[in-house]
Amino acid sequence: MQLSVNLKKRLSANFALDVKFSIPPGVTMLFGASGSGKTTLLRCVAGLIRPDSGQIKIGERILFDSDARADVPVPQRKIGLLFQSLALFPHLSVAKNIEYGLDGLDRSQARRRTEDILKSFRISGVRKHRPNEISSGERQRVALARALVTDPRVLMLDEPLSALDYPTQSQIIDDLRAWNADRDIPILYVTHSQREVFALGERVISLENGRILSQGTPQHVLEAPTHESLAQLAGFENFFDAAVVSINHDSGTMLCRLEGAATQVEVPLSRVEIGSKIRIAIRAGDIIIAGEFPRALSARNVVPAKIISLKREGAMIIAEIDAGKTFEVHLTPGACESLALKPERQVWLVIKTHSWRLVVRTTVSAG
């Protein structure tokens, strides 16, 4: 059973959701910055927002179809939705919260289902407590159990674990995976955290400005981001316009000159011609600073540079370095000290060819 979504929804003059995708059983991450339309998308699938046009299906079951004028009411959609706020009923006990969706069942059956899920999410001990009397981790579990006890056809989670510490998070996710092992429903997990994407998802769909930028495995989408905005999200701090100077097919590399500077760098080969303008990106943590000109080095890019400024942020030093263009480089305070780095000091930047990414400059705007 898979969830197929193809919809358009205009929310304001400069924001419209326009997506088409389908997700198989298992965990799919929906990744994007705030305001990218993630929550709107979930609400459309749940039926809380009516799309302007399109179709939403679970397997062959149509939930919404603008052409056929089909729009299944929210209570009949059989979708599990975990709100970011959890939306637990404050006046009901944990057990009553979970039983809430089992209205159609007879009492003893509802009891048993509730007891079972209380046990599998390890919250039996707080069954009589109100939501404000339990810990935030327990609250997440209650909300999850409440959504799952109804046996939904699809589960959607809106940044459910962002408020929790990492061990609690991964424990809850393990429980969720165990629960889904024999049910095998599609789970759509919304997040803006890169770490969650890698830790939890088998697949990822990345969303920006209401459109899908790319989809695939987390490695595919985040490790080699092809869109600048995605690269920014994924921790690429340095972006440069460059022109291709020469292409070396044998080594699979090409030489580029940074625009507005004499600096040349070697980057991975891509399907471009000599002279074409490209945009390249590199993470601040992937650049090495050398105090003197390094020799016998595998890295192909050694660029003379001068330190502009050093700024401490937590356990990290952020260096601004002039190498024709301004680079941002991250290093540890220890490294900074042993190299005796200070503004104006001459250094060399060492960059591996394959640390560079080619990015398509996105001018994705709404509409």
Add this chain to the structure above:
Amino acid sequence: MDWLAILLSLKLSSLVCGFLLIIGTPIAYWVTFSTWRWKFLIESVVALPIVLPPTVLGFYILVAIGSQSPIGRAWAVWSGHGLAFTFEGLVIASILYSLPFAVQPMAVAFSQVDRQLMEASSVLGASTLRTFIRVILPLSINGVITGAVLSFAHTMGEFGVVLMVGGNIPGVTRTVSIAIYDEVQGLDYAAANKTALLLLLFSFVVLSIVYGINRKSWAVWPLRR
């Protein structure tokens, strides 16, 4: 003290309070959740008794339920007598007169319920009615109690509307406030003082209850959201 009038007022207030819970709840729900663009017109109509002089309201109710009106005639055919200057007429008039006092606190309480709880309920398969009974109502019970108490108390104290619609028939339409007026007219200040004091104490107790259970909001005419 005119015990007959006091008992009549209590009976009238209880009936009005009961009817207003039944009629006022759906109106309050609609006022809160409707997205109809002309909703404000209905809100104004519901709130009208607050600003209207009771005599004006009473006059139009009298015309509306009088023997010349369709309502008055239909009632006469059904019950054998007219509505004006009867207890039934008084009940109808009092319901209209106290409507905003029941609807407003309920509407405010409903609007303060977190929308996401209602959405969660709906996603979990609950109908609108079930969501109302199991989520909205329990979370706005203070507003409902406030509405009930205020409409009860407001009916206890009404004067102008009663005089216009009910007249002054002992045991039928003579309520406490009319009795006080009568006693003053008859220069029986001692009796008037006793009845008035009773009403004063009653009003104080009622308002204390309302503010006590509902400390955060202005109970009579709260600001919306």
